[in-house]
Amino acid sequence: MSNLVLTNIGELVTNDHSINNGQLGIINDAALVVDNGVITWVGQASDLDAHTSTKPMDMHGQSVIPGFVDSHAHLVFAGERSHEFAARMAGEKYEAGGIKTTVAATRAADDDDLRTNVSRLVDEMHACGITTFETKSGYGLDVETEQRSVRIATEFTDEVTYLGAHVVSPDYAGRADEYVDLVVGEMLNACAPHAKWIDVFCDRGAFTVEQARTILSAGMSAGLIPRMHANQLENLGAVALAVELDVASADHLTHLTDEDIAALASSNTVATLVPGAEFSTRATYPRARDLIDSGAKVALATDCNPGSSYTTNMPFCIAVAVRDMKMTPAEALYAATAGGAQALRRTDVGRITVGSRADITALNAPSYIHLAYRPGVPLVKHVWSQGNTIFSTQHN
DSSP: OOSEEEEEEEEEEOOOTTSTTSSSOEEEEEEEEEETTEEEEEEEGGGGGGTOOSOOEEOTTOEEEEOEEEOOBOOOOOSOOHHHHHHHHTTOOOOGGGHHHHHHHHHHSOHHHHHHHHHHHHHHHHHTTEEEEEEEOOSOOSHHHHHHHHHHHTTTOSEEEEEEESSOOGGGTTOHHHHHHHHHTHHHHHHGGGOSEEEEEESTTSBOHHHHHHHHHHHHHTTOEEOEEESSSOOSSHHHHHHHTTOSEEEEOOSOOHHHHHHHHTSSOEEEEOHHHHHHHTOOOOOHHHHHHHTOOEEEOOOBBTTTBOOOOHHHHHHHHHHHSOOOHHHHHHIIIIIHHHHTTOSSSSSOSTTSBOOEEEESSSSTTHHHHSTTOOOEEEEEETTEEEEEGGGO
């Protein structure tokens, strides 16, 4: 017996390139069937009766898209930094040092405080159509708090990243190499059992390329998969390291050379762009158009964090990517769904195809284009994860 059937879908985005010769694989007047949390049939609504006996849910001609896949977020923290945002809007320059403010608050918080804050942000993500998300540690910068952070994160997602190398801990001011020893030693041993990924912020005010190499190599030896913060504030050569180590994703990429773009295009590394950060810091937007035209794999993520991108709203990121990064609405949606899945090396999410997880977002709009066309309007109407409702305007 099917446990979810949707019909009368005006526009269904599948992300199946084989359908209609388009990037998004759009089917008009569509229907889909879910059994036990998995998509089992996709096609024209007129053919539905032959594939199910379950009473379908009528979508009344609205658009249905894959659930968004947010491959870069920092949800485990305490405190807030709105005063920094106000200062930046008044003309002050963004630097990574503000992270230390959140470190102090996070260390002082107990597990329940951290858990409550993550839960609140996850609820926001669901309301914005996100069904899969990654989250990092990085606001502890000591063994105990980093371990607590990744442990709590596992309660909310399988995509947990150890980011002890966010910045040098204030406890090790002026002793960066000693802190790297801690990150690849006792801290890694404590965090690796709770994490899938290892990340490093390779940038001005954080870690050098050689320090990043040491950190990522140690994580890989411990069984973690590498990803990177790269080139947000300055170009230190992080992209070359990312490609060399075959990291899953190089994120931010605000400062890129033509050589960087060519290297990414010829690699397996996804270029994950986080327009909320540039929006919030008034920084230059990354060269999304050049990355896409080169053939590089591109993802969009929220980078939800309390300092430089305090948003859980993927439709907002899509709108900014279209308006300010010269992406088409189709490219931005693909990057926020299938692109995010590629950045997490997942093949079961980010698409609506037979065998995929039934992670589905329904929009109160006739087309996905409205995500950018109507910025700021809450268009997400219903969200399912593995066929189960996780958000609905009917219940809110």
